[in-house]
Amino acid sequence: MRHMKRAAGVAVIATVALTMAACSAGGGSGSGSDAAACEPSDGEVTLTFTSWIPGIEDAVAIWNDANPDIQVEVQTGPSGNAGTYQNFFNQLEAGNAPDLGQIEYDAIPNFRVQDGLENLAACEGIVAAEDQFVDWTWGQVSLGTEDEVYGVPQDSGPMALFYRSDLFEQNGIAVPTTWEEYREAAVQIRALGGYITNFSQSDINQFAGFVWQGDGQWFTNNGDEWTVDLTSDTSITVADYWQDLIENDLVAVYPPWTDEWNNAYNSGEVWTWNSAVWGANSIASGAPDTAGKWSVAKSPQWEAGASAAGNWGGSSIAVFKGTDHLYEAAKFALWLNTSEESLTSLNETAAIYPATTAGLELPVLQEGVEFYGGQKIYEVFAEAAGEVNPDFVWGPTMTQTYADVSDGFKAAIAGDGTLADALADGQAKTIAALEAQSIPVAK
Amino acid sequence: MSRVIDADTRKPRSSSAATRTPRAGGAQRESLVSRSVAMLIMVIFTLYFLIPIWWLLVASTKSRGDLFTTNPLWFSELNFWDNMVALLTYDDGIYLRWIVNSIGYAGVGALVATILAGMCGYALAKYRFRGREVLFNVVLGGVLVPATALALPLFLLFSQVQLTNTFWAVFLPSIVSPFGVYLARVFAEASVPDELLEAARLDGAGEVRTYFTVSIRLMVPALITIFLFQFVGIWNNFFLPLIMLRSEELFPVTYGLYAWNSTINQFPELRSFVLIGALLSIIPLIVTFLLLQRYWRTGLGTGALK
Numbered sequence: 001m002r003h004m005k006r007a008a009g010v011a012v013i014a015t016v017a018l019t020m021a022a023c024s025a026g027g028g029s030g031s032g033s034d035a036a037a038c039e040p041s042d043g044e045v046t047l048t049f050t051s052w053i054p055g056i057e058d059a060v061a062i063w064n065d066a067n068p069d070i071q072v073e074v075q076t077g078p079s080g081n082a083g084t085y086q087n088f089f090n091q092l093e094a095g096n097a098p099d100l101g102q103i104e105y106d107a108i109p110n111f112r113v114q115d116g117l118e119n120l121a122a123c124e125g126i127v128a129a130e131d132q133f134v135d136w137t138w139g140q141v142s143l144g145t146e147d148e149v150y151g152v153p154q155d156s157g158p159m160a161l162f163y164r165s166d167l168f169e170q171n172g173i174a175v176p177t178t179w180e181e182y183r184e185a186a187v188q189i190r191a192l193g194g195y196i197t198n199f200s201q202s203d204i205n206q207f208a209g210f211v212w213q214g215d216g217q218w219f220t221n222n223g224d225e226w227t228v229d230l231t232s233d234t235s236i237t238v239a240d241y242w243q244d245l246i247e248n249d250l251v252a253v254y255p256p257w258t259d260e261w262n263n264a265y266n267s268g269e270v271w272t273w274n275s276a277v278w279g280a281n282s283i284a285s286g287a288p289d290t291a292g293k294w295s296v297a298k299s300p301q302w303e304a305g306a307s308a309a310g311n312w313g314g315s316s317i318a319v320f321k322g323t324d325h326l327y328e329a330a331k332f333a334l335w336l337n338t339s340e341e342s343l344t345s346l347n348e349t350a351a352i353y354p355a356t357t358a359g360l361e362l363p364v365l366q367e368g369v370e371f372y373g374g375q376k377i378y379e380v381f382a383e384a385a386g387e388v389n390p391d392f393v394w395g396p397t398m399t400q401t402y403a404d405v406s407d408g409f410k411a412a413i414a415g416d417g418t419l420a421d422a423l424a425d426g427q428a429k430t431i432a433a434l435e436a437q438s439i440p441v442a443k
Numbered sequence: 444m445s446r447v448i449d450a451d452t453r454k455p456r457s458s459s460a461a462t463r464t465p466r467a468g469g470a471q472r473e474s475l476v477s478r479s480v481a482m483l484i485m486v487i488f489t490l491y492f493l494i495p496i497w498w499l500l501v502a503s504t505k506s507r508g509d510l511f512t513t514n515p516l517w518f519s520e521l522n523f524w525d526n527m528v529a530l531l532t533y534d535d536g537i538y539l540r541w542i543v544n545s546i547g548y549a550g551v552g553a554l555v556a557t558i559l560a561g562m563c564g565y566a567l568a569k570y571r572f573r574g575r576e577v578l579f580n581v582v583l584g585g586v587l588v589p590a591t592a593l594a595l596p597l598f599l600l601f602s603q604v605q606l607t608n609t610f611w612a613v614f615l616p617s618i619v620s621p622f623g624v625y626l627a628r629v630f631a632e633a634s635v636p637d638e639l640l641e642a643a644r645l646d647g648a649g650e651v652r653t654y655f656t657v658s659i660r661l662m663v664p665a666l667i668t669i670f671l672f673q674f675v676g677i678w679n680n681f682f683l684p685l686i687m688l689r690s691e692e693l694f695p696v697t698y699g700l701y702a703w704n705s706t707i708n709q710f711p712e713l714r715s716f717v718l719i720g721a722l723l724s725i726i727p728l729i730v731t732f733l734l735l736q737r738y739w740r741t742g743l744g745t746g747a748l749k
Contacts, residue, residue: 053706054710077702087689091607094607098689259511285711287511350709350710351710
């Protein structure tokens with residue numbers, strides 16, 4: 001009897017061991033070529049590509065039909081900051097990252113600092129493609145260098161002013177062209193019971209867009225060290241401007257992307273939104289009752305007569321370290337983001353606003369949009385795209401920076417501190433985060 | 444055999460019936476006020492838990508335009524069927540695929556986990572062998588380690604053997620349930636009499652046969668409890684698929700909905716899919732609970748007493 005019991009115990013252990021052995025039986029060759037050159041591979045190639053853009057499969061299917069030797073397999077997941085970036089880092093660590101991935105501009109330095117991206121500069125046609133892209137988007141993927149390219153720009157988010165043309169007209173208020181006029185209009189609108197806009201306490205990249213428009217910088221990198229400058233003069237000017245509006249109850253402060261926020265726009269309580277090109281869909285879906293009553297104008301300027309635009313969002317397709325097929329991956333990334341058929345497909349399925357100058361001329365982007373009273377709104381954005389400062393640099397820990405500044409903004413809206421305090425706090429915490437990762441910071 | 448089981452289960456039942464009568468009488472004498480207060484608190488909490496589900500139900504019947512413009516807690520134009528068809532046909536019916544995946548991970552995973560935990564707990568309860576307590580304590584220690592903390596190490600392990608982004612990456616970690624082993628041991632100790640095992644052995648039944656024909660029947664309430672715990676655990680285990688899976692075709696429904704939800708700022712058309720998708724995704728859980736809840740209660744009590 002005892003023997004039997006022991007045998008049963010051994011059997012359990014043996015089963016466990018077998019299961020584990022079965023697990024490891026799948027083991028094989030890892031990837032990891034150090035491709036200094038960018039040469040074509042032999043034979044058929046299958047690339048994996050992770051993105052979160054719904055319907056991107058359609059564009060990829062066009063490529064797969066035309067390129068039987070370079071097949072691309074799309075994998076989708078949550079948006080970058082919602083988990084996909086973390087997955088990329090885990091996969092890089094484990095050596096099984098996909099060949100290509102969707103990376104927003106503000107996350108590229110993070111991947112670059114962690115040495116997760118291949119330099120595409122040696123690949124055929126990449127450097128030559130620079131001219132095809134809107135100036136500033138190339139700056140985002142070359143990180144300000146001459147001989148390095150860490151991705152191919154896909155889309156951009158030039159900012160302009162969405163406004164309720166009907167309300168402005170009825171009340172005889174001129175559409176503001178400078179931030180000074182914007183504040184004056186805010187006072188008039190407040191007197192009518194509305195708010196000129198809603199200040200977002202958590203869209204820190206929108207706020208960065210305001211700073212960007214004012215020719216400000218948050219980060220600089222001289223190749224060796226990072227300089228963190230969340231509290232530059234421009235940055236503080238922008239912060240003080242909004243602080244004044246908040247303190248005087250001239251802007252609404254609903255948490256963005258919530259029902260009450262949508263409702264504030266839908267009910268006509270809030271009149272304008274200084275937002276990116278993709279915001280056109282957000283309004284149309286969040287405020288359906290206001291169809292036909294919106295227009296788009298150039299963003300208000302810091303100086304009368306100037307024409308500077310900010311940017312909010314946009315992403316690139318990057319190639320991860322460890323790919324065996326750098327050449328093919330670069331070729332696909334270039335096609336996906338420059339060919340007319342791909343850009344048309346991406347615009348149809350996911351309203352992707354292209355990063356190439358030719359893409360801005362897509363027929364579909366020349367048409368009037370019904371929700372905006374038939375206005376050809378994309379003409380405004382195409383112009384704005386050309387007015388974005390090409391030298392804006394993101395830091396290597398933007399997720400953390402966003403979170404810390406956002407905490408401060410929320411506190412400021414609750415009356416605890418100011419937006420400028422929040423930036424100072426974000427500055428200190430960002431420097432601490434960089435140092436914690438042993439990233440050199442200039443003091 | 445069945446007579447023995449009956450006798451065993453009848454006893455606790457009659458004794459609890461005996462104690463219930465005086466207790467109920469005492470409750471009657473409590474003041475009306477305290478009973479109403481208790482009732483009120485329960486009603487408030489019931490509403491607290493049910494209103495979100497009500498909201499979900501209402502929201503999933505609305506068209507995208509009505510969602511923000513009409514009363515959030517009451518119906519406007521009924522659009523449920525259209526929403527559902529749109530959801531089920533979106534992206535070649537990927538949503539149905541996710542539901543099937545979830546049922547696969549949670550259903551099959553919980554079944555295997557239950558069998559393993561039952562056998563393990565039974566062995567720990569009924570066999571004496573060296574290191575038994577150590578083994579049991581190690582398993583018990585496993586209860587204390589949250590599944591979330593294990594996800595990343597598991598990912599690196601599975602990467603070594605090239606099993607990430609496969610069905611196994613989510614399934615294999617799901618078939619282990621330390622808490623199930625604990626529950627099975629406690630229950631087996633209490634409900635499987637040694638005399639019965641002796642009798643079975645004398646009748647010539649082998650250990651394995653004894654387990655599967657005799658002991659397992661006595662352990663059914665515990666096994667169902669383990670199954671339910673594990674089913675819910677796997678169904679709601681979101682972090683593991685998030686880290687392990689890349690191909691949409693492998694996602695469980697929770698992760699798929701999360702992926703959609705994370706992009707609704709830029710792709711607002713996904714919002715109504717997330718809503719109705721969330722509503723439909725709780726149906727399998729509700730069905731499982733309704734079918735198995737009476738066993739669940741018995742099992743829970745056992746675990747609590749020991």
